[in-house]
């Protein structure tokens with residue numbers, strides 16, 4: 001039995017080309033990884049992490065469980081295409097073995113088995129299974145068609161706008177399975193076999209079409225099917241479908257502890273090309289939902305970066321609020337990628353910059369507990385006064401790092417992409433903290449908190465957000481605020497919630513002074529105030545527009561006072577409402593006897 | 594003669610010759626950030642400036658001079674800015690001041 005016919009050619013060429021290109025890409029990216037990352041991979045290979053990675057590949061690359069969580073119908077669509085196709089390939093392979101034993105069969109022999117197997121006796125079980133899985137995939141294709149016309153059914157208001165390579169691959173993909181159905185059915189019409197799908201369709205054809213036209217149709221159908229496959233394979237590495245293969249190594253690398261950082265590395269390529277452009281990140285973006293900006297979202301950012309036409313304008317226009325990160329089914333580290341793009345486009349190392357930091361020390365007071373207000377808290381003096389009241393009530397000796405002015409924590413500059421200069425600010429502050437021998441560092445700004453925890457080297461110093469610190473004081477009985485009847489609602493600051501995972505402490509503190517009402521979007525889904533320091537592109541008016549939308553949601557809870565735990569959020573939301581906006585520290589200080 | 598120090602200084606008077614200055618870069622900057630033209634020179638940005646609090650850096654002065662075509666030293670001065678964002682929150686005209694800092698640095702990097 002020869003497993004070759006001329007129509008196989010497009011498929012063979014396409015598949016060969018695809019494998020070469022994918023292998024070339026993977027090889028290059030792996031080769032270019034920094035040495036430490038290569039060592040991480042080698043060390044991780046023989047451990048349980050490999051097993052865990054395999055499990056994740058099955059659950060994400062095949063079953064797409066995380067998409068199910070976004071929307072079941074969307075999840076089913078992705079799963080039926082990926083898992084269904086996988087089942088077809090697997091069962092097809094078993095079918096070949098069942099027919100002719102463990103013999104070498106070229107790839108096209110497996111793929112076009114129906115065509116070559118006409119002389120063999122029929123195995124109805126396999127006919128049935130193959131038809132079943134084909135139906136499974138076809139249902140996914142039908143949903144994909146439907147999604148183009150009516151995306152809302154899958155919980156998506158907007159779908160991705162695609163590039164040319166994507167359109168070619170997408171069209172080919174849409175036709176692959178209908179073509180397969182037609183090809184297999186004509187073969188069944190001529191030689192019998194098939195089950196409820198191909199068999200029935202074949203039977204119907206045999207009744208209505210003559211043998212000669214059927215023979216022609218069969219040849220045309222198989223050529224068409226093979227060409228669709230070939231075209232899809234050739235377009236795949238250049239289109240979004242590269243994600244099918246890229247997500248797999250990405251999962252392994254991630255399990256071995258490889259991460260993106262503020263400088264670009266070849267690991268980023270795995271992340272960038274693992275984006276399926278599913279567009280799930282578009283809807284949560286407030287730049288889209290409130291401002292109607294729709295070319296900067298993560299999906300477009302990654303697309304532009306991948307094809308090398310990323311503009312600073314697009315890289316800059318993002319709040320880095322992390323709402324999209326929370327939803328991305330591939331778990332791509334979107335904020336870090338955005339950051340290292342900015343770094344590449346803007347970072348200019350300058351040895352002499354910030355020479356004026358030398359010998360600078362405006363700190364005051366003495367104590368093991370240090371308090372860093374940060375620029376934004378200095379601009380909201382009520383928070384500062386409230387903290388001072390709280391420290392006094394708890395009898396805490398405090399070293400004030402920057403009450404008389406000081407150096408910014410460095411995060412705003414870092415987020416703008418000037419990472420090397422930001423390091424200088426970080427080093428200055430870290431040296432200052434060490435010099436004064438503090439063991440606890442309290443800050444009321446989540447922006448500072450995040451950079452202290454993630455980028456500062458502060459051994460022996462515990463870094464606390466004031467929400468955590470106040471809660472400790474209350475629990476230890478050092479602070480006894482009086483619980484009143486005021487109804488509060490709480491806005492989760494991005495840098496505190498999604499950024500640092502602190503959701504419960506501020507809520508517990510609020511519960512200690514009054515009643516807490518949750519807004520519609522809360523915790524991981526909380527909205528961004530719109531004034532994020534990470535965005536230098538939107539205008540003042542646009543910031544206010546977002547603030548109004550956010551404030552509207554908070555007011556809808558019917559609360560008397562909006563509470564937040566970030567000086568910038570407080571300022572920002574205050575611009576969007578006529579109501580009262582307070583920092584957590586203020587309401588606690590106000591409830592002290 | 595010992596002058597009384599009131600805690601602030603007054604800039605020396607100077608003449609800017611707009612006919613002699615090359616305004617090409619200034620025009621480019623204003624084209625990319627038209628809102629800068631609405632600056633009323635109130636100085637709020639400078640009053641709260643984190644860097645200005647520690648040095649003689651004067652944000653209003655630098656961006657005003659740049660608009661007049663005086664580019665000398667503007668890049669170095671802007672490099673004192675920490676991009677903390679306070680100025681943006683106090684500007685009564687809602688000017689994207691952090692954007693201004695970055696734009697001026699991008700345009701005048703070679704001066």
Ligand code: SF4
Nearest residue numbers: 275277278279281328
């Ligand atoms: S970034 Fe994530 S959510 Fe957005 S399109 Fe890519 S895979 Fe989908």
Ligand code: SF4
Nearest residue numbers: 285318319321322324
């Ligand atoms: S981080 Fe926020 S602002 Fe940026 S793309 Fe994602 S959702 Fe939009």
Ligand code: SF4
Nearest residue numbers: 493494495529532569
């Ligand atoms: S100011 Fe608050 S809500 Fe706005 S980006 Fe920062 S943390 Fe998020």
Ligand code: SF4
Nearest residue numbers: 642674675677678680
């Ligand atoms: S961003 Fe720069 S100019 Fe503005 S207040 Fe901060 S240091 Fe000053």
Ligand code: SF4
Nearest residue numbers: 632633635636638684
């Ligand atoms: S605060 Fe705004 S309006 Fe006032 S001087 Fe500065 S930029 Fe101009």
